[in-house]
Amino acid sequence: MAPNLMIPGPVTVEDDVLYEMSQPVRPHYGADWTAVYNETRALLKQVFRTEGDVHILVGSGSAGLDAGIGSLTLPGEKAIVGTNGYFGERLIEICEAYGLQVIPVRAKLGEPLDPARFEEALGGHPKAALVTLVHLETATAVLNPLQEIAALARRHAVPVVVDAVSSLAGAPLAMDEWGIDICVSATQKGLGAPPGLGPIAISARAWEIMDSKPTRNHGWYLNLQTWRKFATEWGAWHPHPVTMATNNVMALRASLNKLLAExxxxxxxxxxxxxxxxxxxxxxxxxxxxxxxxxxxxxxxxxxxxxxxxxxxxxxxxxxxxxxxxxxxxxxxxxxxxxxxxxxxxxxxxxxxxxxxxxxxxxxxxxxxxxxxx
Ligand SMILES: Cc1ncc(COP(=O)(O)O)c(C=O)c1O
Structure with a gap:
């Protein structure tokens, strides 16, 4: 019998969503597939509440965090990182792995991040390459005041990368309205699908910043520009750079349809x-x-x-x-x-x-x- 999952993800997947995982494997290219993929991206846009781009990385939520932070920055730049728990500390690790100089903004375990501390950090480091924070810190169940912090960062013209792995579709979040530049999630939590995909939403401003930094060295797979290139140049045939996890995408599409219907x-x-x-x-x-x-x-x-x-x-x-x-x-x-x-x-x-x-x-x-x- 299936275990009753009352853990912070993965969640128990509904039978009709799971059914998609058992369907015959289909090619990850061609007009039929492209239609399914693009439909799923359009549904995700509604969930992220964005007019920006959405890509579906084959990988877990961490792949999206790696891609978002790595694609937007250059080694040596400053990153203002909010942390009040295990996944905030993970963001610090990711920033450090990309050679960024981390300016931590800490709050005690169990307490939310304080926007006033971000204001201080932004004032002290006006050239920071990004502000990044976890929306729902899964380690403590603390929901951070993302809307306020994103508004401050926007006033200082610093882009915001959000870990919405455990909050997307589980807590109010409006990417465009709140001025978020890159928003990262995963399929195995609020999106109600099996693990394996990392949906990531990217604002026009984030692309401008990426395009303004020509000498980047961000690898290939987790470089967002690679994903955009395929979506643009191979859009009608193969709109992603790698073999897509097609069954996972079909399951995600089924679960997003149910979410949006409710x-x-x-x-x-x-x-x-x-x-x-x-x-x-x-x-x-x-x-x-x-x-x-x-x-x-x-x-x-x-x-x-x-x-x-x-x-x-x-x-x-x-x-x-x-x-x-x-x-x-x-x-x-x-x-x-x-x-x-x-x-x-x-x-x-x-x-x-x-x-x-x-x-x-x-x-x-x-x-x-x-x-x-x-
Ligand atoms: C807030 C948060 N960020 C990041 C992650 C890592 O996500 P993944 O395991 O999908 O890479 C998790 C996983 O639980 C999480 O809850």
Whole structure:
């Protein structure tokens, strides 16, 4: 039986989406294929809310982050990097791997990034090549104030690269309206498809910046200009530089059609209700979410485990006794302190949340620490 995935991705994929993965493999070129591919890109544009370009990298979300940061910058340039958790630190690593000089803007674990600190960094480093940050820090379930930070960067004419791997279609995000230049996601989370593709959206301004830096040395595969070249020059026949993962694209197309039929706002509203149900439930069990309800992430909840109990014990109990997959914490200081429950898949229901809650109740009873709040 398929495991019940209540982790922060990958999500349980709906049967009609999964069906596309079992279809005969087709050629990744020609008019028929190009139509499917372009239709999928057009659907993604609606989800990113952009009139810019969208490419679908064969690779995970990290391929998109690598491509976005690497394509936009030259070694030695400055990168203002927001970090308040494991995936923010990953952005620092990627920037350093491209030889960038990192100006970190840190916030404490569990706290959102502070726009005022970005204003200071932008004032102090007006020639920075980019600002980059994670929208939803998956390690802590903290949603960062992306719209405000992007507006500040735009005022300073510094481009913004966003890691929206766990937030796209799971939290409000409007790429063009918010002034985001490169927005990166992955298929296995809010987009509700199997892992394997990295959708990336690119603004006209980002292309101008890339075109203004002729002496770049960014390899070939993860160089966005390579992807644009094929989409332009081979557009009618083979609009991507490599053999496309055609079944993954067809599954993605099916899942995007379902997402847009439901409506992104409605889906986020549905997730928000699930988040509140989970939050109220854990509080009844005497546990505390890491972030307050006012700052909840619709698709992900991190919860402090009981004092003195490692979260890996809880994860193991739910897997072994209830066949439920949740996640432990991620990153220094959090790994054993919190557990994380993902409610980011289109199939997650109130019943799934209740299953997690009764699993947690079982764990607390088993350990003799249950306190039911009145
Ligand atoms: C916020 C964030 N960024 C980046 C990644 C890395 O994505 P991938 O594993 O698809 O490369 C993840 C994966 O969980 C994530 O949650």
């Amino acid at each position: 409506g992104i706002e409605s889906r986020i509203e549905r997730y928000t209700k699930l988040a509140l149900r989970l939050r109220n439930g854990v509080r009844r069990l005497g546990l505390r979410p890491l972030t307050p309800d006012a700052r909840l992430a619709p698709v992900l909840t991190a919860v402090y485990g009981p004092e003195g109990v490692g979260s890996s014990e809880i994860v193991k109990y739910l897997r072994e006794e209830h066949d439920l997959r949740i996640s432990g914490g991620l990153g220094e200081g959090l790994a054993e302190r919190v557990f994380r429950v993902g409610h980011m898949g289109p199939r997650v229901s109130e019943q799934d949340i209740d299953l997690v809650l009764s699993g947690l109740e079982g764990f607390l009873q088993h350990r003799g620490i249950l306190q039911i709040a009145s």
